[in-house]
Amino acid sequence: MQWLPDTFREPEAEHAGRPHVLLLTSGLGLGHVRAAQAIEAALRDRADVFTVDLWSLMNASVARAVQATYLSLVQNYPQLYERLYHLDERTWRLVLEKETGPPPDVLQVLELISGIAANIGTDEPRGGRYGSDKLLLSLLCAALPYDGDSLAGNGVRARLALMKWVWLRLIRRLDAAIRKISPQLIISTQMVPAAMAARLKRRGKLRVPIIGVMTDFGVHDFWKQRGMEHYCLAHESNLGSIGMPEAREYATGVPLMPDFSTPMPQGEARRRLGLPLNASVVLVLGGGLGLSVDGATALLLQRRTRMHVIAMPGRNQAARSELARLEQAHRLNLSVCDWTDRMDIYLRAADLVVGKPGGITVAESLACGRPLLASRSLGGQEGFNVDFLQRHGVGGLIADDVLLDRVHALLSDHERLNLMQSRAWRLGHRDGASQIAALALELVMQRQSLAWQTP
Template structure:
């Protein structure tokens, strides 16, 4: 049996979820073959880097633009499609991104032959940017922009289809919404016939996920299932599995065991995390280190793309008695279990790992979009809250001072945690493949799963 995982960058959580399912599959079927397709790898590398950097810039510097993009705001998309003139802040953002990555074509405001660009992808992206930013200067600018959007989508969908048809998997698992949408294009045409499982890795639903071509949706919580049903997805196609986690979260240590393993003291402990890019981590660390009234034990896990790594390392050397800096790892169960509270960026995978370990989460750096859904989930279910950096010392003080509140939040987190979600997704995969005896492989009974 062959399984293809489809993900998209940036955002390492989608890949981590795929890896967790992969581990569960390898345990269940030792002979299975798996492969990963990050759809950004199908683009010219320079164009891919420009798009990923633009995403991170938009979330950090222009959160209102990102929220409109995520919400599929009608006027915002009309601007992107060239139907109405673009707002100046969108033009400024696109031109700055073009200047950063394509300085040689920044001054060009009209469509140019591809010979002036490094690749077809570069030609298409830059012409799209120019058509949005200079709509009134380009003849038939509106039609050009709409045509470019359709062309770009069709080209990327064709590349996805080519990869799928060459690899010939038995089943497709999409852990990000854009690959799921690109698959839909070819499935409707009968060019891809394998069943598709969509695994949502947040606590909300984006409309891009909603496709009749997705056989089964595996979601984090019943609230997400209800939202999919509201958007027209049949109930029998939705399974509440939880967000897939690596096997370590199915057998977590006690807090005392985790602290002994890491050589930590028994005192109020805070874990700060910000994803692969460690967004907001340095500011949170400095805020707690500068708190004159509390002496929390601070743990930090920093990703390989952390821009502030050198500063964090200096702080760790200077505050060895209370600040521990750890490199990025896919299994942070010991760090979470050693802590009393987790602080940082509320990504779906991070929240799921925190809940599986029975810890409350304080969101200090929310990028909006899907993370806004995650924050709402935290607050609604009383397993966390959102707080600005200036509020963080006071919020932690109130939490550690109120032992009953902290105990209740931990209990709520344990009850919501789904450490065996990856196996639940595998069970749904089996249900699909059982309908086709030619593709189904009997599981290895030795694992008793």
């Protein structure tokens, strides 16, 4: 499985006079990449668009080891991940920008991360692009565990120096990619490369506008960077979350692919997919990683009903194997689709969605007017999304032992289901990508106009 694109992807053709726009993203899951692709689609006829993935700035095997470490943390130690994500929401800013050590509550998480990474290791021979990263990973695994009795003096300074050096090393690599592309504007759909670009701008190495695009229904502190002046937020209720005088905020909605701009009627969607027109349909999603799709599907099939379940395991092969077994036992009630480029059709065909509350999944569900019952939340950014669903009455986090009853109760109460669907439709944004594209082109034109006026 190849998760890592090349350092940057060039547009298909050169067009003289068209602006160069650089998209920064992270390919760990599919959400940030999908948002970048949606923006690219909206800009395609009006700009030359380049894309840099955060993970392409590392050695490929090291990047896979770091990704596997992250996935192990969020899946196997969700409470620790939640602490790491939410602890004052300034933890990594302190680590990367200050001279003091991390807060004591973070030390347990750092030690766990180092242990996971050391056990995973790298899977490629010596050499390759950024081959020295393998040595750095080994050094980090040795340096991250903090002894509570040694958090003073040279010990903590040495650890912090190594972590900062790795951070600056990645920033230098991004700087080189930016110089090669020479963009007139940068858009980031993930907070880490956004912070890296903002640092370059603060240091005078970058002089173009930077737009930060939120793909979740809340704002983590690390997004708040001097040098990044424009923020596109997932919903109007998020306005004011940045809280910096120089920042301009826009409630554009999460950028979605063009097909979400005018979702088709439910009947037409079901005919396209060969689904029964009169049955209740539940769509089970787990994001690109397919987390918990098989478990949620098994729960929904415990009772013999006319309900039809569509399950999408993404690239989770273990879940796909279990779903294949369930499909054999429930041929009339279960359809399995690994993934699709037309998620809008599946969402419109369904009555409601069950699954992982990633930002893109929530935004796509709302754009299609579908409530979302979260069968599992990884915490962190997904906590923002669950809170949003609950606050607006279009879903929320549901425990496994009541999931089946809640789904059946909702499908049986047509008036309540229609109300939730209508509410979801009103909350949804279907033109986020085009709004972001329009903002980007306007900023480029403003910058060109100022340049022309300069004697």
